[in-house]
Amino acid sequence: xxxxxxxxxxxxxxxxxxxxxxxxxxxxxxxxxxxxxxxxxxxxxxxxxxxxxxxxxxxxxxxxxxxxxxxxxxxxxxxxxxxxxxxxxxxxxxxxxxxxxxxxxxxxxxxxxxxxxxxxxxxxxxxxxxxxxxxxxxxxxxxxxxxxxxxxxxxxxxxxxxxxxxxxxxxxxxxxxxxxxxxxxxxxxxxxxxxxxxxxxxxxxxxxxxxxxxxxxxxxxxxxxxxxxxxxxxxxxxxxxxxxxxxxxxxxxxxxxxxxxxxxxxxxxxxxxxxxxxxxxxxxxxxxxxxxxxxxxxxxxxxxxxxxxxxxxxxxxxxxxxxxxxxxxxxxxxxxxxxxxxxxxxxxx
DNA sequence: TTCCCGTACT
DNA sequence: AGTACGGGAA
Numbered sequence: 238x239x240x241x242x243x244x245x246x247x248x249x250x251x252x253x254x255x256x257x258x259x260x261x262x263x264x265x266x267x268x269x270x271x272x273x274x275x276x277x278x279x280x281x282x283x284x285x286x287x288x289x290x291x292x293x294x295x296x297x298x299x300x301x302x303x304x305x306x307x308x309x310x311x312x313x314x315x316x317x318x319x320x321x322x323x324x325x326x327x328x329x330x331x332x333x334x335x336x337x338x339x340x341x342x343x344x345x346x347x348x349x350x351x352x353x354x355x356x357x358x359x360x361x362x363x364x365x366x367x368x369x370x371x372x373x374x375x376x377x378x379x380x381x382x383x384x385x386x387x388x389x390x391x392x393x394x395x396x397x398x399x400x401x402x403x404x405x406x407x408x409x410x411x412x413x414x415x416x417x418x419x420x421x422x423x424x425x426x427x428x429x430x431x432x433x434x435x436x437x438x439x440x441x442x443x444x445x446x447x448x449x450x451x452x453x454x455x456x457x458x459x460x461x462x463x464x465x466x467x468x469x470x471x472x473x474x475x476x477x478x479x480x481x482x483x484x485x486x487x488x489x490x491x492x493x494x495x496x497x498x499x500x501x502x503x504x505x506x507x508x509x510x511x512x513x514x515x516x517x518x519x520x521x522x523x524x525x526x527x528x529x530x531x532x533x534x535x536x537x538x539x540x541x542x543x544x545x546x547x548x549x550x551x552x553x554x555x556x557x558x559x560x561x562x563x564x565x566x567x568x569x570x571x572x573x574x575x576x577x578x579x580x581x582x583x584x585x586x
Numbered sequence: 587t588t589c590c591c592g593t594a595c596t
Numbered sequence: 597a598g599t600a601c602g603g604g605a606a
Contacts, residue, residue, distance in 0.1 A: 278591040283604065317602030320594075352593045373591050392597070428590065429606065460599070486595095488601070537602050538590090577603065 239441070240405050243382060244414070246437045248407070251417035254424060256281070259288065261416065266338045266363040267298045270348075273355045274325055278318055281423070287316055298338065302329035310491050310574035319490050324350030342368045353399075361411040369402035370415045371395075374422025379405075380454035381426060384443030388457040460539045467544045468498040468509040469582075472517070473527075474551035479562045480573060488540065493573040495546075496562060503543065510547060516560070523553040535578045546582050 260272035271291055275284040290312055295301040306326055313322035328348040332338055339345045345356040360366035376389045379401050387394040407414035425432050439445045444453045472479050480493045498512050506529055528548040535542040
């Protein structure tokens with residue numbers, strides 16, 4: 238396989254097929270960084286509107302650094318992997334503390350939330366540093382063209398693919414090349430049923446010639462899903478409700494939600510209500526159960542969540558803060574960042 | 587239902 | 597080295 242031919246073919250393909258995206262053709266490292274954090278584990282179509290919102294609200298790193306975590310999380314709401322949002326704020330503060338934006342792969346790596354891929358992306362796009370990006374697209378393209386069957390989720394695989402990516406990197410124009418190979422993976426050499434018939438290099442592609450398209454890239458690990466049951470209690474009293482902020486670590490870190498009973502095994506709904514009653518320290522006369530929602534099934538990559546919402550009307554409520562509860566007016570609920578699961582329920586209130 | 591995608595933490 | 601972390605599209 239001639240690497241130069243492959244490089245030339247993908248570069249030519251890119252000039253014709255590249256999408257016009259707002260973070261392309263710019264050199265502002267702040268906007269490039271922002272776009273890359275948003276695009277981690279996220280497809281362009283899903284991330285685009287978030288990028289536009291963020292650039293509009295936070296046009297530069299100083300404005301971002303002075304933002305409040307909850308405001309950033311609110312803007313991030315629905316995008317998933319919420320530690321990215323908290324790391325974004327932390328990194329903005331790292332950057333502001335320094336005199337100028339980190340301007341090399343090595344310096345960029347020191348930023349929170351910036352790993353090997355993102356550091357290479359920013360360094361090449363903003364500064365033309367000749368470092369190869371290796372993202373999911375690059376793994377797929379290289380594995381198929383060159384017939385690399387080393388697992389991409391092993392350390393030897395990561396090393397091997399990085400070496401190949403660097404060997405095929407166009408050092409004269411690393412920025413365009415890195416974007417070209419990723420775009421090629423995102424639009425042409427796609428995971429399922431890639432468009433081989435219109436591919437400019439299918440005659441040279443190992444996977445195409447050896448019927449290995451579906452087998453490459455090879456991945457060994459599958460994350461197992463853990464079942465979890467959540468019983469949220471949505472309390473109402475005097476047009477107010479109770480919410481709390483999730484801890485930074487774990488699922489939906491930093492997001493807000495109704496107080497909940499979160500357990501590994503299903504429990505009868507009256508047991509859940511009894512638990513809620515004791516946690517609220519209320520007696521039988523102080524509340525009535527208005528509604529018990531049919532359990533909703535919510536799936537994350539690593540978790541299967543069965544979630545019940547229990548709506549309670551309180552006639553009396555003594556606020557004690559052993560639970561870090563936040564009492565808010567009902568009409569303020571929409572100002573707090575919440576998970577998709579919470580959002581689905583709230584939108585029907 | 588299955589698959590996809592980078593970083594941090596342990 | 598292995599695993600936690602979300603949401604949407606195929």
